[in-house]
Amino acid sequence: xxxxxFCEGGFGTDAVEYLEAWDTQRRIHGQxxxxxxxxxxxxxxxxxxxxxxxxxxxxxxxxxxxxxxxIDVDRGGMITFHGPGQLVGYPIVRLPDHxxxxxxxxxxxxxxILVCAxxxxxxxxxxxxxxxxxxxxxxxxERKIAALGIRVAQGVTMHGFALNCxxxxxxxxxxxxxxxxxxxVTSLSAELGRDVTVYDVLPSVRRHLTDLLAWAPYxxxxxxxxxxxxxxxxxVSVLGxxx
Numbered sequence: 001x002x003x004x005x006f007c008e009g010g011f012g013t014d015a016v017e018y019l020e021a022w023d024t025q026r027r028i029h030g031q032x033x034x035x036x037x038x039x040x041x042x043x044x045x046x047x048x049x050x051x052x053x054x055x056x057x058x059x060x061x062x063x064x065x066x067x068x069x070x071i072d073v074d075r076g077g078m079i080t081f082h083g084p085g086q087l088v089g090y091p092i093v094r095l096p097d098h099x100x101x102x103x104x105x106x107x108x109x110x111x112x113i114l115v116c117a118x119x120x121x122x123x124x125x126x127x128x129x130x131x132x133x134x135x136x137x138x139x140x141x142e143r144k145i146a147a148l149g150i151r152v153a154q155g156v157t158m159h160g161f162a163l164n165c166x167x168x169x170x171x172x173x174x175x176x177x178x179x180x181x182x183x184x185v186t187s188l189s190a191e192l193g194r195d196v197t198v199y200d201v202l203p204s205v206r207r208h209l210t211d212l213l214a215w216a217p218y219x220x221x222x223x224x225x226x227x228x229x230x231x232x233x234x235x236v237s238v239l240g241x242x243x
Contacts, residue, residue: 003038004093004210010044011198015084018049018071025158028092033154039093041160041209045198046082048171053077053149062175075149075159077130079175085167085187087198089205090160096215101152105130106220108161111208112146113221115163118204121145121191127226132163134186135224142227143184145191163205165189165198183227 010016016024021044031037048068052061056079061070068083082088095104109125112132116123123145126133132146146163164187172185188196212218 004091004213005038005040006206007040007042008044008202010046012045012084015045015047018046018051018069018082021046021090022073025090025092029153029156029158032092032094032156039091039213041206042090042092043202043205044088044090045084045086046088048081048083050079050081050175051075051149052079060175064174066171066174068171073149073159075151077149080147080149080162081171081175082162083167083171085165085189085198087163087165087201087205088160089163089209091157091209091213093213094156095152099215101150104152104157105148105150107212107218108148108209109146110218110220111205111212112161112163114208115201115204116145116188119188119192119196119201121188124221125223127223129183129227133183133224134191140186141184142224143186145186145188163188163201165196165201 010021025042028037028040028042032039048066050062050065050068050070051073052070053073053075055077060079091108095101109130109132113123116132123132123134126142130148131144134143134145136142146161148161149159151158164185166189167187169185169187169190188201
């Protein structure tokens with residue numbers, strides 16, 4: 001089994017400012033690299049903030065970000081949003097020699113797919129686009145419910161995932177999330193028709209991350225149809241991306 005340690009804090013009025021959290025991530029990362037701290041998953045919320053990954057183009061940035069800052073970060077991918085009602089998870093874990101970065105990304109996605117399933121919501125991956133998705137239906141387009149964006153340095157992961165619980169989806173009207181204009185963004189509350197808070201999903205997130213990051217074989221949820229990002233082939237970026 002995994003020796004993951006979960007650090008939970010920074011919810012609601014105690015949400016952690018992004019730059020403060022980034023500094024803390026770097027400190028934990030250094031400790032995991034040195035072996036002085038165990039693999040750690042930090043679960044928290046942020047006040048409203050846009051974070052721009054390495055592939056963010058000038059035109060991707062929100063023209064009216066409101067009260068939310070736009071911060072350039074060192075993960076892969078493009079621009080995304082974090083804010084209240086969204087569970088952010090930063091797994092800072094050493095990858096075993098036999099685990100490729102792509103496998104790690106898929107394991108985190110699988111954990112979030114299983115969290116959604118625990119609540120009665122069917123989701124899956126879309127090859128060519130990282131994250132967790134709902135299939136398009138007669139009323140709504142394909143839509144993302146969880147985003148991923150990671151970085152691996154010295155064999156240890158940083159950054160992580162964002163699962164939309166009861167986040168204000170109006171923030172996503174200010175930009176094109178991850179540069180993908182032909183899909184939507186959603187939340188657990190919007191899809192299930194009831195309030196689902198970050199506190200509601202914490203036990204399930206802990207359980208499934210512990211299982212999937214123990215690195216044992218698992219049966220992945222079947223993918224939806226491949227759908228590459230605009231201008232990209234249907235492949236997996238080893239940096240991961242929130243897109």
